[in-house]
Amino acid sequence: MVKKFPENFLWGGATAANQYEGAYDADGKGWSVQDVTPKGGFGVVTEEPTEDNLKLVGIDFYNRYKEDIKLFAEMGFKVYRTSIAWSRIFPKGDESEPNEAGLAFYDKVFDECLKYGIEPLITISHYETPLHLAREYDGWTNRQLIDFYENYVRTLFTRYKDKVKYWLTFNEINSVLHAPFMSGGIATPPEKLSKQDLYQAIHHELVASALATKIGHEINPDFQIGCMVLAMPTYPMTPNPDDVVAKLEADRQNYLFSDIHVRGKYPSYIKKYFADNNIEIQFAEGDAELLAEHTVDFISFSYYMSTTETATPEKYERGRGNILGGFPNPYLEASEWGWQIDPKGLYIVLNEFYDRYQIPLFIVENGLGAVDKLVEGDDGELTVIDDYRIDYMNDHLVQVGKAIEDGVEVMGYTSWGCIDLVSASTAQMSKRYGFIYVDRNDDGSGSLDRYKKKSFNWYKEVIETNGTSL
Numbered sequence: 001m002v003k004k005f006p007e008n009f010l011w012g013g014a015t016a017a018n019q020y021e022g023a024y025d026a027d028g029k030g031w032s033v034q035d036v037t038p039k040g041g042f043g044v045v046t047e048e049p050t051e052d053n054l055k056l057v058g059i060d061f062y063n064r065y066k067e068d069i070k071l072f073a074e075m076g077f078k079v080y081r082t083s084i085a086w087s088r089i090f091p092k093g094d095e096s097e098p099n100e101a102g103l104a105f106y107d108k109v110f111d112e113c114l115k116y117g118i119e120p121l122i123t124i125s126h127y128e129t130p131l132h133l134a135r136e137y138d139g140w141t142n143r144q145l146i147d148f149y150e151n152y153v154r155t156l157f158t159r160y161k162d163k164v165k166y167w168l169t170f171n172e173i174n175s176v177l178h179a180p181f182m183s184g185g186i187a188t189p190p191e192k193l194s195k196q197d198l199y200q201a202i203h204h205e206l207v208a209s210a211l212a213t214k215i216g217h218e219i220n221p222d223f224q225i226g227c228m229v230l231a232m233p234t235y236p237m238t239p240n241p242d243d244v245v246a247k248l249e250a251d252r253q254n255y256l257f258s259d260i261h262v263r264g265k266y267p268s269y270i271k272k273y274f275a276d277n278n279i280e281i282q283f284a285e286g287d288a289e290l291l292a293e294h295t296v297d298f299i300s301f302s303y304y305m306s307t308t309e310t311a312t313p314e315k316y317e318r319g320r321g322n323i324l325g326g327f328p329n330p331y332l333e334a335s336e337w338g339w340q341i342d343p344k345g346l347y348i349v350l351n352e353f354y355d356r357y358q359i360p361l362f363i364v365e366n367g368l369g370a371v372d373k374l375v376e377g378d379d380g381e382l383t384v385i386d387d388y389r390i391d392y393m394n395d396h397l398v399q400v401g402k403a404i405e406d407g408v409e410v411m412g413y414t415s416w417g418c419i420d421l422v423s424a425s426t427a428q429m430s431k432r433y434g435f436i437y438v439d440r441n442d443d444g445s446g447s448l449d450r451y452k453k454k455s456f457n458w459y460k461e462v463i464e465t466n467g468t469s470l
């Protein structure tokens with residue numbers, strides 16, 4: 001039993017616009033990079049949106065937000081994380097004036113949350129760069145993206161300054177290293193993308209993130225603005241010091257992003273990497289000051305799995321996993337998709353972040369993707385008996401409690417995909433995370449009706465007891 005969750009702990013759930021809103025071209029919305037990435041994973045891009053792209057309809061949150069937020073409120077959510085679809089606000093991304101219909105939609109969503117006392121936690125850019133910015137500008141490789149993003153965030157902060165307090169600048173910012181189109185709107189194919197251009201794109205995103213932090217604090221000093229990184233603790237495959245060095249190098253690739261967001265400058269280890277790889281980051285006037293003066297209020301991260309690294313990769317078979325991949329760990333079991341299940345990894349990563357930075361942390365994604373089966377429950381209602389999901393989340397939350405006992409400041413926990421939505425890596429429905437089942441299948445069929453899973457009441461009790469039921 002865990003007793004230690006603080007009174008004001010923000011329990012809730014997380015989603016992203018492109019994976020659940022649908023209405024991909026309604027009310028003036030432009031196309032985003034997601035509207036041309038159908039089933040088949042990160043690499044598949046179509047010329048135009050195609051019908052087999054499940055994200056075009058998503059789970060129709062756009063029309064059902066009231067019903068869904070009511071269900072979140074019934075579970076007792078204190079916070080609700082979602083993203084704003086950039087191309088609803090600026091359909092092409094480079095306009096000077098926003099699309100009022102897009103802004104009005106989020107007003108309604110936030111008002112509905114606030115009606116139940118649920119705080120919105122908003123990701124400003126979650127894998128949904130306007131397609132025009134990708135095709136015309138090559139996404140974040142182009143410095144002009146900073147200006148477009150600035151216009152976008154200024155619009156959001158001004159419009160929602162009294163409704164939204166918690167903001168995240170980029171979803172899983174480090175994923176751009178591995179999925180440049182989805183994460184950074186970079187249209188150049190990965191095999192042709194030079195390291196110079198990739199790291200310059202990262203620099204632009206980091207500057208944009210600092211700029212957002214600056215503008216946000218100017219518009220409302222109470223804003224809490226965080227970075228968001230994909231966290232994946234890495235273990236050495238063996239105690240061989242060479243494997244430990246491989247682990248250290250893998251860690252640094254990830255820490256780079258939080259190091260700059262929190263410490264406000266490029267760390268020494270990356271300068272060595274840049275020198276070795278002939279990378280020369282172009283700093284515009286004022287970049288260094290922006291990074292130094294506008295560091296984040298907190299670090300948020302996703303955590304699904306840990307991984308292992310080795311100095312002798314030829315000896316092992318690479319495993320599957322959340323974007324970053326890695327090698328299988330013989331001590332861990334994996335989900336059907338090969339993501340290694342490691343609750344203690346969450347304890348480790350919370351402690352590692354806190355030891356390194358001593359600023360508050362927010363777990364904004366965690367959960368188990370699984371195939372669910374709708375069955376008739378004892379009360380005659382259709383449900384899913386998802387004990388596997390309950391076990392996964394229970395074990396992870398116990399570890400969060402332990403980290404809190406160690407003194408780690410954890411602001412909250414938003415489980416991923418609190419309502420079933422389209423999976424990012426497979427672009428299909430059958431990999432589900434929710435407490436709420438949505439009747440939609442991989443072929444696009446289904447009524448879109450919602451059903452409470454067994455985990456719905458389990459999570460409700462966790463929140464009601466502030467974690468003591470774990």
Ligand code: BGP
Nearest residue numbers: 016171172369423424425426431
């Ligand atoms: C994270 C993304 C989410 C999400 C989640 C689960 O990397 O931020 O958008 O989808 O992973 O991934 P998947 O849907 O591939 O199982």
